[in-house]
Structure formats: structure tokens, C-alpha cells
Amino acid sequence: MFVVWEPMLPTDWFRPSRLVQRRIRDPRAVQFWDKNHLVAKELRAHLFEWRTDCCSRDGILWDVVAVYPKTASWDSAPAFINGPVVHAAPDAAKQLSLSGGSR
């Protein structure tokens, strides 16, 4: 699991604190601080189309979950992407269970 924190709200002044990082309890998770939205911009570029009404601010994707199948490279589009995470998590979990795991 790749967790990318990025400054989106007016209160996102600094990198996430240790306590904020601990909200992600999965030991397999790798966490990043992406101040310049590099991941969001690249991910957006990999998508063929994206709903304008969901999960972006000033064109920057955030509060989204993307699921990639085995063998998919970073340059490819995810098999599943949606947000906000709190609503999309069940569908993302379903997608993962169909594929058989997660990292």
C-alpha cells in the first residue's frame, strides 16, 4: 500500500505528524509526503478520463484510492480508482478480493 500525503487543505501546513501517520495501521504501507503533488499529477495523466465532480481541487487529485493489478506498472492506468476514500473503500476492497490480495 502506497500512502501519499499531500497538502490540500488550508491547515496542511507541514508533513503529517507521527500520530497522523499512525492512522494507517497496515504494516505493509509505505508512506510519502508529496508537497508538490507529483504523484497526483502523474496519476491524473495516466487516466483516460476522470469525473470532474469528484476528488480534485484545482485539478489535483486527492482523497482517492487507486487499485493496480499484478504486473501493472506505474505508467499504466489503475484497474480501479474512486473517492472520497471513505466511500470508495468498500469497492476498492472488493476489487482487491477479486484479484486476491494487496500490497
Added chain:
Amino acid sequence: MIAACSTLACCLPLGFLGAVGLAGLSVWAQSLRGWFLGLAIALLVVGFVQLYRGRNQCKKRSPLSIAMLWIATAIVLLVILFPQMIASLLAGCDMETLKIRYVLPLAAFVTVLLVGYLWGPTGGKLTSLKEDNFTHFAQQFDGAANDERVVLLLSPT
């Protein structure tokens, strides 16, 4: 300021508590009553917009947030509509003692908790991504291609 920040940090309902606090302050500091009540109303409006109209953020409309918003609204309305009643309720208390013994330590405690949680020490295994090391992210991602992978884009607050 903390109240305003926590309202902006939409997933935390503490802004509603801030609105209640400001309404309470308006009872204490009569000369600034208008300002405090104005700020309290502004915080509530922001809270309502974020909970009920927010499209790109604050999708987490938990029952707790909704309950806190409506309780805060009720308290602020009580302070606006029945200021004398609230003042006479508080009149039996020694305001200075109450403020020093309970309100200020409680406010300081909540502030420290909030600041510590949101903007406290960083560390752990967090990697800062920059243009010159972004390829490491892609390599790490591609290196895990034997498994399904999940990418989450999140805001810290």
C-alpha cells in the same frame, strides 16, 4: 484561531465546539459580544456548508459530526435569543475562579492535543517526494508488481 482551523480541517468537528466557545465568551465579554457571536455564526455556516454541501471534501458526514453541529447550533441560538437567561444562569458562579480553574486549563489542554496531533513531531518512515527522487517512487511501485497495489492520496488534516 484553533476553532477556525479545526473547522477548516473538515474531518474534525472541533470547529463546532469553537462556535460554542465563542458564544460562551460573548456572555462573558459583553463589549465584544457582537464579534464573538458573528465568529460563532461564521463557524457554524462553514460547518453546515462542509457537512451538507461540500463536494470535494468533508465527505465523511459522521453521525457525531452531525450531532455536534446541531447541538452547537442550538447553544449558539440560545445565547443569541436568550442572553439574559444564560447570563443569569452563569451569575451564580464566580467567573474568575471558573475561568482560571477550569476553562483556561481545558482550552490549553484541547489546544495542545489538537496541535500535537495535527502538527506534532514528524518522522517514522515518511519519505519526502521531490522531482529528483520521484523515480524512486515509481521504481518501488514497479518493484512490487508481483502483488496488487493500492495507492491512497490523502490530506494530513
